[in-house]
Amino acid sequence: MLESMTGYGSAERVENGVRILAELRSVNNRFAEIGVKLPRQLSAYELEVRDLVRSRFQRGKISVFIQLQAERDQSISVVVNSAKVKAYRDLLETVRVEAGIAAPVSLEHLLKFSEIFDTETGREENSGWLWSVVRDVLPEAADALKAMRRREGEELSQDFEARMAGIEATLVAIRRLAADNLEQIRNRLAVKVEGIAGRDIAYNRERLEMELVLAADRLDITEELTRFASHNKFFLEELHNSESGTGRKLNFLLQEQLREANTIASKSQSAEISQQIVHIKEELEKIREQLQNIE
16 A cells, blocks of 8 residues: 655643643655654653654654643643753853943843743653653554555555556557557568669678568567566556555656656657657656655
C-alpha cells in the first residue's frame, strides 16, 4: 500500500485540568526530517519525541507540536521562579555595567522575560507526569497522520493504475504499428539493394544482404517493447507492496520505463510511433511528479 508524505494528525487528552495537544504535520522530503517544538518543561524529552516519530515514518519532513493549555474552568496558579529572576537580574546588571549605562536595572526590565513566571504545570517537577501523558498521546497523533498519508497514497495509487492502463493500451498500438513499420523498412532497404545490384559496380552481395539484415535489426523495437511491458508489470505489483521504500523502487522502475521510451523513439522510423511515445512520456512525467510525494 502506498503512503503519501503529506498529511496531518492530532490527538489530545485532559489530565489534572491541563489539555495536552499533540499535532503532526508532514510534507514531502527526500529523507526523514523531524522538527520538534515542545513546551520548555518538556524540552528534556526532545530526543524521545524524535525517536518515537522516526520509528513510524521512513520519509517526509514532519513537524511535531506539543501544546499545554489550562482548561477554562481551571484556575491557574502562577509562581515566581526565583532562580530565573536572579539570573536575569545579574545578566542585565552585567550588560548595564559593560555598556556604561547609569540607570539601574528596574522591574520593568525584568518583566520583559516571561520565563520568570511558572504555572503549576510549567514547574520542572511536573515534567514527569506530563511526559507520561505525552508519551501516550503522541502515538495517537502519529497514527492519525499515518492514516491520512495512506488515504492520500491510495488516491495516488488509483491514479497511477489508470495511467499505466493507458500506457499499456498505447504500447499495444505501438506493437502493431512496429510490425508493419519493420516490414516497410525491410522492403525499402531491399529496393535500395536491388538498385545497387542493377548498377555496373563491384560489390559483395552476401555482405550487402547481411548489412540489410543488421540494419533492420537495429531498427527493431520488439525487445524494448517487451522490457517496457515487464517494467509496467513490476510497477503495478509494487503499488500494492506493503514493504517500506516503495517510493524509491517505483522511481527506479519509472526511470527504466523512460529509458525504454527514449530508445523506442530514437530507433523508430515511424512518425505515428513517435507521436505515441510522446504521449507515453507525458504520462510518465505526470507519474514521476506524483511519485515525489510517495514515502
